[in-house]
Amino acid sequence: MVDEKHLYDAHEHLPIPTYEEATSSRPSSSQSRLGPSEISDDAERQGLLGLASTSTSRRRNGYHAPSVQSVRSSEDSDDDLDLPEVMAEAEEGALRRDIEEMDFLDAEAAEDGAARRARMRMTLSKRFSSFTTKWKWPAFSFSMPWPNFGWLTDRLPRIPEQYRPGWSVIARLIGLFVIVSLIYLLFVSEVLPVGNNAFGQPFNPEWVRSFAQGSIQKPRIIENLRHITSYDHVAGSEGSLYLGKWIEGRFRAAGMDSIDHDFFHVYLNYPKEGGRRVAIIDPPDMAWEAKLEEDSVYEHPTPEQQQTPVFHGLSKSGNATGPLIYANYGSKEDFKRLADSHIDVTGSIILVRYGGTQTDRGMKVKAAQDAGAVGCLIYSDPQEDGFIKGAPWPNGRWRPRDGVQRGTVALTSWIAGDVLTPGYASTMEADRISKDDNPALVKIPSLPLSWSDAQKLLAALKGHGEKLPEEWVGGVPDIAEWWSGDKTSPKVLLQNFQDESEKQAIYNVMGTFEGIESKKKKIIVGNHRDSWCFGAIDPGSGTAVMLEVIDILGALRATGWRPLRTIEFASWDAEEYNLIGSTEYVESRMDALRADAIAYINVDVGVSGDEIYADGSPLFRHAWLRVLDRVADPVRNKTLREVWDQSGNNLGGLGAGSDYVAFQDMAGCSSIDFGFNGPGYPYHSCYESFELLERFVDPHFNLHKTLAEVWVLLILELAQEPIMPYNMDDYAAAIKGHIDDLDKFARAIGNVDFDVTPLRKASAKFEKNAKKFTGWEDFWYGQVYGTGGFESNTLQVHRLAHNAKMSDFESHLLDLPQGKGDKKPHGIPGREQYKHILFAPDASGSGYDAAFFPFVRDALDARDWKLAQEQLQKSADILSRATDSLLH
Numbered sequence: 001m002v003d004e005k006h007l008y009d010a011h012e013h014l015p016i017p018t019y020e021e022a023t024s025s026r027p028s029s030s031q032s033r034l035g036p037s038e039i040s041d042d043a044e045r046q047g048l049l050g051l052a053s054t055s056t057s058r059r060r061n062g063y064h065a066p067s068v069q070s071v072r073s074s075e076d077s078d079d080d081l082d083l084p085e086v087m088a089e090a091e092e093g094a095l096r097r098d099i100e101e102m103d104f105l106d107a108e109a110a111e112d113g114a115a116r117r118a119r120m121r122m123t124l125s126k127r128f129s130s131f132t133t134k135w136k137w138p139a140f141s142f143s144m145p146w147p148n149f150g151w152l153t154d155r156l157p158r159i160p161e162q163y164r165p166g167w168s169v170i171a172r173l174i175g176l177f178v179i180v181s182l183i184y185l186l187f188v189s190e191v192l193p194v195g196n197n198a199f200g201q202p203f204n205p206e207w208v209r210s211f212a213q214g215s216i217q218k219p220r221i222i223e224n225l226r227h228i229t230s231y232d233h234v235a236g237s238e239g240s241l242y243l244g245k246w247i248e249g250r251f252r253a254a255g256m257d258s259i260d261h262d263f264f265h266v267y268l269n270y271p272k273e274g275g276r277r278v279a280i281i282d283p284p285d286m287a288w289e290a291k292l293e294e295d296s297v298y299e300h301p302t303p304e305q306q307q308t309p310v311f312h313g314l315s316k317s318g319n320a321t322g323p324l325i326y327a328n329y330g331s332k333e334d335f336k337r338l339a340d341s342h343i344d345v346t347g348s349i350i351l352v353r354y355g356g357t358q359t360d361r362g363m364k365v366k367a368a369q370d371a372g373a374v375g376c377l378i379y380s381d382p383q384e385d386g387f388i389k390g391a392p393w394p395n396g397r398w399r400p401r402d403g404v405q406r407g408t409v410a411l412t413s414w415i416a417g418d419v420l421t422p423g424y425a426s427t428m429e430a431d432r433i434s435k436d437d438n439p440a441l442v443k444i445p446s447l448p449l450s451w452s453d454a455q456k457l458l459a460a461l462k463g464h465g466e467k468l469p470e471e472w473v474g475g476v477p478d479i480a481e482w483w484s485g486d487k488t489s490p491k492v493l494l495q496n497f498q499d500e501s502e503k504q505a506i507y508n509v510m511g512t513f514e515g516i517e518s519k520k521k522k523i524i525v526g527n528h529r530d531s532w533c534f535g536a537i538d539p540g541s542g543t544a545v546m547l548e549v550i551d552i553l554g555a556l557r558a559t560g561w562r563p564l565r566t567i568e569f570a571s572w573d574a575e576e577y578n579l580i581g582s583t584e585y586v587e588s589r590m591d592a593l594r595a596d597a598i599a600y601i602n603v604d605v606g607v608s609g610d611e612i613y614a615d616g617s618p619l620f621r622h623a624w625l626r627v628l629d630r631v632a633d634p635v636r637n638k639t640l641r642e643v644w645d646q647s648g649n650n651l652g653g654l655g656a657g658s659d660y661v662a663f664q665d666m667a668g669c670s671s672i673d674f675g676f677n678g679p680g681y682p683y684h685s686c687y688e689s690f691e692l693l694e695r696f697v698d699p700h701f702n703l704h705k706t707l708a709e710v711w712v713l714l715i716l717e718l719a720q721e722p723i724m725p726y727n728m729d730d731y732a733a734a735i736k737g738h739i740d741d742l743d744k745f746a747r748a749i750g751n752v753d754f755d756v757t758p759l760r761k762a763s764a765k766f767e768k769n770a771k772k773f774t775g776w777e778d779f780w781y782g783q784v785y786g787t788g789g790f791e792s793n794t795l796q797v798h799r800l801a802h803n804a805k806m807s808d809f810e811s812h813l814l815d816l817p818q819g820k821g822d823k824k825p826h827g828i829p830g831r832e833q834y835k836h837i838l839f840a841p842d843a844s845g846s847g848y849d850a851a852f853f854p855f856v857r858d859a860l861d862a863r864d865w866k867l868a869q870e871q872l873q874k875s876a877d878i879l880s881r882a883t884d885s886l887l888h
Contacts, residue, residue: 205721211559212713213630216548218700221547221548221701222544222701224548225690229534229535232305232535234308240529254551254554255558256569262581263507264426264588265426265427266503266506266580267502269313270498275495278447280460280491283490290449291452291453294685297534297689305534312446315442315496316442316496319445323347324485326483326485329364334358335368343465347373351376353384354385354405355381357845358846360412360656361448365444376445378448379450379453381451381476382475383474387475397682401452402453404449405683409446410441410577410578417583417662419438419578421587422440422833425588426584427588428503440578446494458479466483466484516563522596523715525549526572527539527543528581529572531688532685535688538684540693541606542606545603546569548708563716572585572659579658579659581659595808598724598807600672604675606707607703609679610676612644612674612677612710617651618733619731622730627710627713627717657848664836670807675707722784723777723802723803726809729767729771739763741852746860762880766883812878837875837879841854
């Protein structure tokens with residue numbers, strides 16, 4: 001199935017790489033652009049990999065490896081070690097000095113030079129054949145009396161005179177015996193550790209961090225991004241496969257220890273040629289048809305620069321006709337307002353704008369569906385990201401009049417990954433559920449529009465329904481009056497016929513730098529590579545920087561450095577549709593990840609502005625702030641830590657925005673997502689190009705370089721510190737705050753009897769145990785660094801167990817069966833994929849944001865007070881068990 005032609009073959013002329021091109025460290029198209037500094041850098045890295053250079057043939061002790069000419073065959077002479085009689089005195093003296101340096105010759109021995117040379121001329125065979133059967137001990141002379149052992153010495157074999165050891169040899173043997181005995185005693189008493197100092201890692205961690213920060217090269221990042229954005233790469237397409245093979249080649253060039261890839265077969269859709277249409281069909285005098293597509297971004301596009309059609313991923317295939325009604329942002333509150341105004345939306349085509357409180361486009365379509373609409377159109381209003389914000393492309397970074405925001409309308413907060421195989425990997429043979437009544441798929445067709453197309457539709461509503469208040473008025477120009485529309489509105493046709501495949505191949509690429517202390521324990525670092533078009537910002541900026549981070553770690557590896565724990569990098573496919581590649585990876589390795597995954601580090605949109613942000617598990621707070629302390633803000637004359645603190649930033653919650661979802665919410669692997677945010681841009685549009693990023697987002701690529709610093713330092717914090725830099729006290733404080741918020745939410749919606757006491761008790765227990773757990777780290781640092789950095793066997797065992805408890809903690813926060821007899825349902829009721837008691841996407845709100853204590857929150861949203869109390873008790877019990885795991 002891998003070799004079958006992909007359904008979405010958008011670019012017939014895309015050059016499929018040869019094996020050499022696909023696995024080269026640079027794209028063939030960019031080789032000619034390499035400057036001398038980059039060529040020398042490549043040469044330098046190759047030099048680092050050449051460990052067996054000729055310059056190492058002379059050892060530090062002066063020993064030269066023998067040449068061919070100096071090796072004499074035993075067939076030529078019986079004297080294997082015989083020195084040539086014609087050797088000059090100077091050569092003989094030089095050889096003697098070399099041998100003395102090797103400690104084979106004692107320069108201060110009592111024998112004269114002639115006797116020494118005579119012994120050296122003896123062959124091995126002569127030495128052993130000259131031993132007699134009777135040995136004679138050397139004569140000892142001591143001033144103190146000794147017992148008479150003549151009866152014993154008379155019976156011992158005699159040593160020939162020339163082989164009797166001198167006092168220096170005897171002294172050395174005695175000294176060697178004393179040293180070996182001392183080392184053995186120190187080893188048994190655990191004063192010396194097993195293995196090396198510095199926990200098996202001979203590199204100073206501070207040197208490693210400095211090397212990493214000083215090795216970042218902006219030209220490499222720029223070349224990475226230029227290649228990534230040179231063609232479109234929609235998930236499951238030829239372009240995405242080609243880019244994946246190229247990235248795999250970059251992994252090999254970095255010298256990774258192992259490289260792997262996954263093919264999964266998942267449900268995807270692509271637009272049919274001629275299958276999409278939006279038109280006013282009644283009354284006839286208002287007949288009009290939408291353009292739908294964007295203008296060509298490039299004046300003279302190459303065959304590879306074809307643009308993807310405008311469509312919604314995982315949208316319903318089909319067509320619908322009905323009166324047009326405008327519903328603002330398409331939130332539940334917006335539809336309620338229409339209902340309160342007696343505007344019936346059943347059977348209508350709903351027009352809504354992107355943005356607002358309902359940020360998830362899939363939730364907009366579902367809200368329209370639940371209200372009774374038969375189709376939904378979503379347009380990009382200039383008030384959100386167009387000319388009202390600033391100059392549009394090509395004069396600025398904002399969306400132009402025909403720019404369209406593509407994207408998925410899958411309901412990720414209900415099912416992530418392949419919607420036909422929830423909870424298990426989408427192999428070719430896997431059982432699949434129906435797509436016709438699937439909780440993750442909307443049931444009405446939808447399409448995205450530009451504001452220039454929406455302008456005609458909005459103008460056609462004048463006089464129908466009710467005149468709208470100011471908060472419903474958008475920024476589309478030349479609309480004299482904004483009206484809602486009603487049953488009397490012009491009729492609109494929405495046609496959206498799709499090619500659909502239930503087993504479309506997608507391709508993940510993984511590569512690892514293996515750890516030397518805890519090889520099975522993994523830090524996973526991921527970025528998706530698929531995009532809706534050229535994807536310069538989403539996700540190209542993240543992909544380009546991730547490849548730079550890999551090159552830096554590859555250079556470190558070439559010097560001999562190894563992390564304590566394994567680092568695995570991943571390039572995910574099909575994130576844009578429904579986080580598919582990463583979720584299928586997790587579902588195919590669920591047990592192993594729950595046991596051994598230490599952390600998941602995600603970067604999606606790497607750089608869209610200059611504001612640093614991070615969302616993640618509270619465990620990361622300590623390490624995150626340490627990293628920010630080391631990195632300078634490229635815009636302000638401050639450290640990133642100073643900027644972070646002065647802005648009042650905190651780690652945000654993890655919702656449904658990117659590939660961390662399956663790791664955090666299903667596998668219980670502590671996750672973090674970060675990057676540089678900024679103002680709007682032509683998000684998910686073909687205008688999101690390399691040229692736009694270079695001109696208006698990060699002209700000098702300083703933010704990309706800074707992101708690389710942050711990224712590699714965070715990896716090193718987790719990979720090379722002997723005690724993992726997780727902080728349980730931070731987690732305890734975060735849980736306490738989220739309980740307070742949950743209590744306030746319940747009372748705000750009218751449940752004054754809601755009792756959060758069980759959670760508060762579990763939280764107090766967690767806070768107490770966390771302090772004890774963290775206190776052991778102070779003891780360890782005092783014991784090890786207080787004694788010069790040496791760690792005993794016992795301390796090492798305790799440290800590894802301590803690290804394991806930290807990495808396992810969030811897997812203990814999952815709602816999983818407790819023994820074989822536990823047959824109760826597990827996971828959030830109705831969306832059982834999600835099992836973490838603290839994190840999950842908000843299923844009833846925005847769809848993207850995090851819902852803390854989601855088991856309880858879902859029940860409160862449904863106004864099921866009994867279920868909410870039951871789920872609160874369950875969450876408290878799970879938290880209590882996880883707390884116990886820290887001290888047992």
